Amino acid sequence: MKSRLTALFASVALGGSLLFVSAGIVTAATSPATGPSGKGVCATEFAAVKAGATVDTLRAFGDCEINRRFTTLTALSSKISASMVMTPSDAAALQSEISSTTAGLTSLRATIDAETSIPALKLDIVKIATGFRVYLLVVPQANLVNAADAVLAAQSRFATVKTNLAARIAAAKAAGRDTTAAQADLDAMDASVTQAVDLASPLPAALLPLTPAEYNAGTAGPVLANARSALVQARDQLKSAVADAKACRDALK
Amino acid sequence: MNSQVRSLTTLATTALLVGAAVAGCAKHDGAGAVQPASSTPAAQWSQVAEAAPTLAPTPIEAPTPIDSAAPVQAGVAGASAAPNATADPLDSQLSNIDNLLNSINSSLSGADAGTSGGE
Numbered sequence: 001m002k003s004r005l006t007a008l009f010a011s012v013a014l015g016g017s018l019l020f021v022s023a024g025i026v027t028a029a030t031s032p033a034t035g036p037s038g039k040g041v042c043a044t045e046f047a048a049v050k051a052g053a054t055v056d057t058l059r060a061f062g063d064c065e066i067n068r069r070f071t072t073l074t075a076l077s078s079k080i081s082a083s084m085v086m087t088p089s090d091a092a093a094l095q096s097e098i099s100s101t102t103a104g105l106t107s108l109r110a111t112i113d114a115e116t117s118i119p120a121l122k123l124d125i126v127k128i129a130t131g132f133r134v135y136l137l138v139v140p141q142a143n144l145v146n147a148a149d150a151v152l153a154a155q156s157r158f159a160t161v162k163t164n165l166a167a168r169i170a171a172a173k174a175a176g177r178d179t180t181a182a183q184a185d186l187d188a189m190d191a192s193v194t195q196a197v198d199l200a201s202p203l204p205a206a207l208l209p210l211t212p213a214e215y216n217a218g219t220a221g222p223v224l225a226n227a228r229s230a231l232v233q234a235r236d237q238l239k240s241a242v243a244d245a246k247a248c249r250d251a252l253k
Numbered sequence: 254m255n256s257q258v259r260s261l262t263t264l265a266t267t268a269l270l271v272g273a274a275v276a277g278c279a280k281h282d283g284a285g286a287v288q289p290a291s292s293t294p295a296a297q298w299s300q301v302a303e304a305a306p307t308l309a310p311t312p313i314e315a316p317t318p319i320d321s322a323a324p325v326q327a328g329v330a331g332a333s334a335a336p337n338a339t340a341d342p343l344d345s346q347l348s349n350i351d352n353l354l355n356s357i358n359s360s361l362s363g364a365d366a367g368t369s370g371g372e
Contacts, residue, residue: 144360164343
C-alpha cells in the first residue's frame with residue numbers, strides 16, 4: 001500500500017518531499033496559509049498521507065502543494081513586474097499565464113476541499129502537477145524569456161559602446177595612428193553581439209506558447225532545454241563582446 | 254626650576270586642549286567615536302552618500318536591482334569635491350552591460366531552480 005501511495009504522489013511530491021520522508025527527515029514543520037515555495041515543504045503532510053490516506057490527510061497534502069505553488073507564482077509575477085529588460089508584450093503574456101494558472105489551481109483547490117471520495121482526491125492531487133506544471137514549465141518559461149529579452153536589450157547598449165569606440169578610432173586615425181588592431185577588436189565585438197542576438201531572438205516566441213499538455217507529451221521539455229543552451233551561448237558571446245570592447249579601448253591608449 | 258615649571262605648564266595646557274577636543278567630539282555625536290552599525294542597507298547607503306563629498310571625491314556606484322539595466326553610476330561626489338577628470342564614459346557603458354549579464358545569469362539560475370521545485 002505504501003509503495004502504491006508513493007507511486008501515486010510521485011508526480012506531485014517528486015524529489016525533496018519523497019526523499020526526505022523516506023530518509024525519515026522531515027524538514028518542514030508547518031504550512032502557513034500562503035505556503036512556502038520550496039520543494040519538500042509539504043513533507044509533513046505527505047508523511048501523514050503515507051501513515052494513513054484519509055480524506056483529511058489527502059486534502060491537507062493537496063492544499064499544501066497548491067499553496068506553495070501560489071507562493072511561487074506570486075514571486076514570479078513580482079519578478080516579471082520588476083524586470084527592466086522584459087518587453088511589455090512578453091511580460092503581459094507571462095502575467096496572463098500566471099493568472100490563468102492561479103485561477104486553475106484555485107478551482108482545483110475548491111474541488112479538493114469539497115471532495116469526499118479518496119480515489120477522486122488522489123486523482124485531483126495528481127492534477128496539481130500534471131495540469132499546471134508550475135515548476136517544470138511556468139517558472140523556467142518566465143526566467144528563460146527574461147534572459148532572452150536581456151540579451152536583446154544588450155544590443156542597444158553595445159550600439160552605444162560601438163559609437164563611442166568608433167569615434168575614438170576615427171580620432172586616432174586622424175592623428176596618424178595605426179588603428180588596425182582596434183578596428184579588428186571592434187569588428188569582433190560587433191560579430192559577437194550579432195551572434196548573441198541571433199541566438200536569443202527566436203526564443204520568446206518559442207517559449208511563450210508552451211503548455212502543460214505539451215510538457216506532459218514530452219515536446220515542451222526539449223524546447224526549454226534548447227532555449228537554455230542557446231542562452232548560455234548567447235551570454236558567453238556577450239561576455240566575449242565586452243572583452244573585445246575593452247581590448248579595442250586598450251589598443252587606442 | 255624654571256624649566257620644570259614650564260614643562261608642567263605645557264603638560265597642563267596639553268591636557269586641557271585634549272580634554273576640550275574630546276568634549277567637542279562627544280557633542281557632535283563623536284566624529285572619532287565608534288558608530289553603531291546601520292540596521293538597513295538603505296541607511297548605510299544614505300550615510301555613505303553624506304560622507305562622500307569629504308571622504309570620497311570619486312563617484313561611488315549605487316546598488317541596482319539584478320534586472321536593472323539602468324546606469325549604475327550615481328555621482329554622489331559633492332559640489333565641493335573635485336571632478337574626476339579621468340572618468341571614462343565607456344566604463345559606465347560596459348558596467349551597464351555587466352548588469353545585463355548578471356540579469357541573464359540570474360534568470361538562468363532561476364530557470365534551474367524552477368525545475369528543482371519538485372513536480
